[in-house]
Amino acid sequence: MALGARPDGVRRHNRSALLRRLHTLGPGSRTELAAELGLNRSTIKALVDGLTEAGLVTERAVAPDGTAGRPSLLVSPRPESLCVLAVDVAVERITVAVVGFGGRILVGRHRRAQRGDTEPGAVVDLVAAVAGALSLGGLRPAEAAVSVPGIVRGADGLVHEAPNLRWSEVPIGARLGAALGLPVAVGNDADLGALAEHRRGVARGVGDVVYLSADVGVGGGVITGGLPLRGSTGHVGEVGHMVLRPGGRLCYCGCRGCWETEVGEQALARALGLPSDASRRRLVTELRAIAEGEDTDRRLGEYANWLGVGVVNLVNLLAPELVVLGGLLAELPPDLVTNVESRARDRSLVGRAAARSVRIRPAQLGGQASLLGAAELAFERVIAAG
Ligand SMILES: [Zn+2]
CATH class of the missing domain: 3.30.420.40 (ATPase, nucleotide binding domain)
Incomplete structure (x- = not known):
């Protein structure tokens, strides 16, 4: 116990830590929970008993590896x-x-x-x-x-x-x-997409992540050292408005040549030869057809180029281990993503310094x-x- 800490404050802190562990990682035995949270057996027993009494968890005995032996008690969150x-x-x-x-x-x-x-x-x-x-x-x-x-x-x-x-x-x-x-x-x-992918998706366990999502607009979320990057005002990650093509298309933000004008939903529709107001479903259908064929380069080469230019900038700036592609970007053909990944590794100073280890992966949680x-x-x- 920290000097001066009140016992009920410590108990509440420990209870929150246990709730967070169960919420994020799921069921665990009392022994595992005690070890992970750095608590002794009697403390974890008291905490689990309290949560059981409040109806928040259930405990059931499971034999280790299905073999005979002393069963341990598995503590599971009750979702409802x-x-x-x-x-x-x-x-x-x-x-x-x-x-x-x-x-x-x-x-x-x-x-x-x-x-x-x-x-x-x-x-x-x-x-x-x-x-x-x-x-x-x-x-x-x-x-x-x-x-x-x-x-x-x-x-x-x-x-x-x-x-x-x-x-x-x-x-x-x-x-x-x-x-x-x-x-x-x-x-x-x-x-929030970055937070979810970091907690429960493809970026689980990865400390430095950039999450990019394109729908109508293009946005980004940054996790650095395991924590969300907030900036002085709480507003960071407006990566869609990095100006990458001076003199390019006019963006609603007032600038010309924002990344969003080259890789957002309308840009993708343009690259696919579809009307600018094509539905999301139509875009996805077209992308899946391309992924099954062999003409990704011909049809989406320029789009991939602009996606790569932006990603190289982000890798130089933030040195992520992983770039997660969300929203429509999660539907891009795998060979296009591989090309952008190669470029991020080879053309960014940071990518080269990090032994070409930066990875680009589609989001795992999809539209959720x-x-x-x-x-x-x-x-x-x-x-x-x-
Ligand atoms: Zn803009």
Whole structure:
């Protein structure tokens, strides 16, 4: 115990650490949990007994390796006992889900939205209606969090700007909180995608990660030393607006030649010879057809070039071990990704210095990354409260 620490403070700290361990990594034996958390046997027993009594975990005996021997007690989180409401507001789709202790989606619903028709009041009403329907099963979320494709002030959930939703200075955290009767945290979609892939996806266990996601816009989330990079204002990762092609296409942000204008959804549609408003489904179908054929270079060579230019810059700047491609980028043909990876290794000073070890991989959580990241944001607050 630290000098001056109050016993109940220590107990709460240990309880939060145990909840976090079970939520993130799943079941473990008492022995494993004690070793991982640096606690002695009697402390872990008291903590587990407390969680069992509160209905948060179950314990069952399992024989080691299925052989005879002294069974150990496996402590497992009970998903329905502690849950949060996660919301993903995307340009064409709004998703609401209840996510349980342990990170699994217990129940969820999608609603399609018309592009440019996601007025904040309508979004609040829709989320409240869907959340009400989801809670009929007796699930009682403790907190909520929402993912938004925009610049978010984390402290109070104000969305400064979400151009693709046409939102400006929208206090979505406060408005949703009032409608749901729950505390609501708000995060940027790419930051939350990075968080989810780091906790539960392809970037699990990797300390330095750049998550790139292209939908209508292009965003990025950065994990450095295992922690999200926040910057002085909480707004980092607007990688879509790195100017890579001076004199290029005009971007809505006011600059010309932003990376987004070369690798965003519209740029991909252009590269594929599809109309600029082609649906996501059509883009994905076309990308999968290309992946099965052999003309990736011919059809997407220039697109790959611009993707590579941006990735080389990011590798030089941030030296990630892993670049995760999310959103539409997760659907790019594997040989295109391999080419971009080779370029990131060979053409960046950092890539060469790091023995050409930087890897580029598609996201593992697919379209659910931002939603699951929102759930993690909400769980962080629940777990910290013990
Ligand atoms: Zn821009």
